[in-house]
Amino acid sequence: MDGKETFKALLAATQQIADANPKKITGPSTPLVTQDVSKSDIPSKEAELPDVPLKVLVSWAHRGEDWSSQQEKDWEQLVMEFTTALRSMGIDADIDLFHSHEDGADWTRFGQNAVREADYVLVAITEEWAQRWSGTNSPHVGAGAAVEADTLRGLFIKNQSELQKKLKLVVLGDQSPRCIPEDMARFTYFKIDVDNLDSFEDLLRTLTSQPYYEKPDLGEVPILPPAIRQGFTKKAARIATHDDLADYDAVREEIATLETMQQRRKIPSVEVQQRLEVLRAVLNAMSN
Incomplete structure (x- = not known):
């Protein structure tokens, strides 16, 4: 049930609690709702009554x-x-x-x-x-x-x-x-x-200043990978091949940049990691 569907039950709980504990x-x-709850049940932003x-x-x-x-x-x-x-x-x-x-x-x-x-x-x-x-x-x-x-x-x-x-x-x-x-x-x-x-x-x-939707805390600004260097072709599927990244040094430079970005993140980006795997495969193909 969502918040709207549980509103009647919430009011009923309020009345039961008021009968047992006459706080308003x-x-x-x-x-x-005013009630005795364990610490784990207390919202972190609960206001003082x-x-x-x-x-x-x-x-x-x-x-x-x-x-x-x-x-x-x-x-x-x-x-x-x-x-x-x-x-x-x-x-x-x-x-x-x-x-x-x-x-x-x-x-x-x-x-x-x-x-x-x-x-x-x-x-x-x-x-x-x-x-x-x-x-x-x-x-x-x-x-x-x-x-x-x-x-x-x-x-x-x-x-x-x-x-x-x-x-x-x-x-x-x-x-x-x-x-x-x-x-x-x-x-x-x-x-x-x-x-x-x-x-x-x-x-x-x-x-009572109780919004249905609470504004969440701000997260971290994502670190986005740079665009492929000018002169390289960027396909819609973003799958690199030997022809897409013909410059060996450019591939190594992009790999180094993305690895640095991943290290700076608290949680590594799945998209960047996938890109790294493609580039490493391309670099390996160039080396052979």
């Missing part, structure tokens, strides 16, 4: 002006399932719904503070949230999402690269990437199906 998946560069869990805010527009009551309930349920799924994977995801019944909650400042304090802001993108971002929504609806969108715009003006890292878009359910505003095209979006845990993988890898 935390900030960027954190391995997806931060003490504070990765903090994420889910920003969303509660309703559209033409939505039915059932549409509002279905959308709220979907966004809540997404947020809850993140928390089950060790991401400290927060959403305004968790605070809707808090006594003394200050909704005029909740969005601003939550955006600033979060490591990442995940926008559940819809046409309605896009309207809050662009300021084209009705002034009588969507104040909470509009405040969060305005705060994000302020962060963009202050530091573009910081917001580029902080803000991610998620496309949930039957929503479409087509609703992403043109001026948000620079931000990465993720298509998420809350009923399919595999669809969370790319988002989790991005949030």
Whole structure:
């Protein structure tokens, strides 16, 4: 199985380990699974686990002006399932719904503070949230999402690269990437199906800095043999004959050059060795 096929099993293992050892998946560069392993199982580039869990805010527009009551309930349920799924994977995801019944909650400042304090802001993108971002929504609806969108715009003006890292878009359910505003095209979006845990993988890898493909270490630059001296014929099959290398001294010189190259290599080149064998055979034929 490849990495994609084993993702569900990996999440199941994460939950089992969390039950036995309540360590959490935390900030960027954190391995997806925390467990006790032998030294032979520990990757050489394993990052040290931060003490504070990765903090994420889910920003969303509660309703559209033409939505039915059932549409509002279905959308709220979907966004809540997404947020809850993140928390089950060790991401400290927060959403305004968790605070809707808090006594003394200050909704005029909740969005601003939550955006600033979060490591990442995940926008559940819809046409309605896009309207809050662009300021084209009705002034009588969507104040909470509009405040969060305005705060994000302020962060963009202050530091573009910081917001580029902080803000991610998620496309949930039957929503479409087509609703992403043109001026948000620079931000990465993720298509998420809350009923399919595999669809969370790319988002989790991005949030926790765990690339699917790790850049390998640099190897040594190969030492390539020189071209045959001018005046010699180089055949496509690179099989030398007496006629191909008629100059006895030139053959000896090329042999000496290739032997020096082989000695300098940590691992001798098979291609160069084959070339040496051909040249030695030619030299032997010339000597007879």
